Every structure is written in C-alpha cells, then in structure tokens.
Amino acid sequence: SQTIHQWPATLVQPVGSPLSLECTVEGTSNPNLYWYRQAAGRGLQLLFYSVGIGQISSEVPQNLSASRPQDRQFILSSKKLLLSDSGFYLCAWSEGGGKDIQYFGAGTRLSVL
Amino acid sequence: DAKTTQPNSMESNEEEPVHLPCNHSTISGTDYIHWYRQLPSQGPEYVIHGLTSNVNNRMASLAIAEDRKSSTLILHRATLRDAAVYYCILRLGGWGGADGLTFGKGTHLIIQP
Numbered sequence: 440s441q442t443i444h445q446w447p448a449t450l451v452q453p454v455g456s457p458l459s460l461e462c463t464v465e466g467t468s469n470p471n472l473y474w475y476r477q478a479a480g481r482g483l484q485l486l487f488y489s490v491g492i493g494q495i496s497s498e499v500p501q502n503l504s505a506s507r508p509q510d511r512q513f514i515l516s517s518k519k520l521l522l523s524d525s526g527f528y529l530c531a532w533s534e535g536g537g538k539d540i541q542y543f544g545a546g547t548r549l550s551v552l
Numbered sequence: 553d554a555k556t557t558q559p560n561s562m563e564s565n566e567e568e569p570v571h572l573p574c575n576h577s578t579i580s581g582t583d584y585i586h587w588y589r590q591l592p593s594q595g596p597e598y599v600i601h602g603l604t605s606n607v608n609n610r611m612a613s614l615a616i617a618e619d620r621k622s623s624t625l626i627l628h629r630a631t632l633r634d635a636a637v638y639y640c641i642l643r644l645g646g647w648g649g650a651d652g653l654t655f656g657k658g659t660h661l662i663i664q665p
Contacts, residue, residue, distance in 0.1 A: 471650045483596065485652030498652065529595045533650075539584065539643055541653060543595030 462530030
C-alpha cells in the first residue's frame with residue numbers, strides 16, 4: 440500500500456532563517472506531488488505541484504520554492520523565512536495519469552518568530 | 553474549478569444520520585463532485601466522489617441531484633470521530649488531474665454526544 444511521509448511535524452524558526460521541509464511517498468511510482476499551506480483561520484492554498492522529476496509548477500508567487508530531486512521526493516524550501524510564512528504545510532500525492540484523488544500527509548506546523 | 557457553496561457549520565447528534573449539502577449551480581457536464589474532510593490538526597482525507605449517479609462507499613454516501621446543481625454528503629450514523637471540516641470540490645474530468653484542489657471554507661460539522 441502507498442504511504443506518504445512528511446517531516447518534521449512541528450517546527451519553530453526565527454525570521455530570516457532558511458527552511459527545508461521534506462515529503463516522500465512510498466508504494467507508487469511517478470506520482471503527482473503537491474505542497475499546500477493553511478494559514479491560521481484561512482483555507483488550504485495550493486503552493487506548488489509537480490508531475491515529474493524536476494518539473495515544478497508554482498501557483499502563488501511567494502518566498503518559497505519547491506524541488507523534486509527524485510521521483511517520490513518533494514522538498515519545500517525558503518532562503519529567508521518571513522513571519523507570514525507561518526502556517527500548516529501539507530504535502531499530498533495522486534496517481535500520475537490515474538484516479539483524481541489526492542492523499543495528504545500529516546502536515547508540518549511551522550511557526551516563524 | 554467551478555464554485556461551490558456550503559453552510560459554514562452544522563450540528564448533529566452522535567449515532568444519527570448527517571446530511572451535508574453543497575450547491576454548485578455552475579457545474580459543467582464534465583465536472584466530478586469530490587468530498588474531502590479535515591479532522592482537527594490533520595491533513596485532508598478523501599471521502600467520496602461522483603459524476604451523476606449516487607455513490608456509496610464505506611465512509612459515506614453521495615446523493616447527486618438530477619440537474620447536478622447540488623449534492624448531499626450523507627454520513628449514515630455519525631460518530632464523534634466524524635467531527636471535521638467537510639469540503640465539497642468540483643474537478644474537471646475523473647482521471648489524470650494533475651492540478652491542485654481548490655478548497656473553499658467547507659462546513660464545520662459538530663457532533664454532540
């Protein structure tokens with residue numbers, strides 16, 4: 440069966456520090472991968488998605504970037520965090536060319552202080 | 553994705569059925585109706601989806617109006633674990649969708665013991 444791993448579960452970072460969140464999927468190949476953010480009191484917002492290695496689509500211009508160095512690995516990064524980057528970050532996957540159902544990780548709660 | 557409208561919140565009693573409505577008057581002929589739910593401090597979870605006919609699975613049932621301008625998610629016997637935010641989302645096509653989900657505010661379902 441397929442599983443999605445996302446870490447860390449919680450993170451507290453100072454303003455201006457770098458960020459790296461990692462997401463990996465097991466049990467499937469060539470998945471579509473996604474990063475979402477849920478800011479406090481707001482809805483889930485798509486940040487990036489990827490249909491293959493090295494292919495990244497950005498939905499919202501921000502202080503963040505994403506990379507997909509391997510088929511089942513998706514990384515969310517920032518060079519310098521802002522206070523507004525605080526939120527609940529979620530990674531998700533779906534079958535590439537398959538059923539249009541997304542499966543979400545447990546999320547990372549990021550607090551930028 | 554076409555727009556959906558849901559009540560902000562609903563309340564129900566444990567072990568009773570729950571009917572969660574969703575209006576989507578601008579739905580197109582190829583839009584599928586998807587439902588996800590998000591339990592507190594967790595990532596969203598796929599519940600069910602359908603196109604025209606009513607659908608049943610182990611989690612819930614989806615009743616779709618004949619004109620497809622509305623649908624209802626039915627939890628047959630709610631438990632405290634069903635307390636969550638429920639999202640109704642329209643998706644173009646049923647297979648191979650690579651773009652992200654557009655989440656609205658959803659319906660906050662409260663279950664009373």
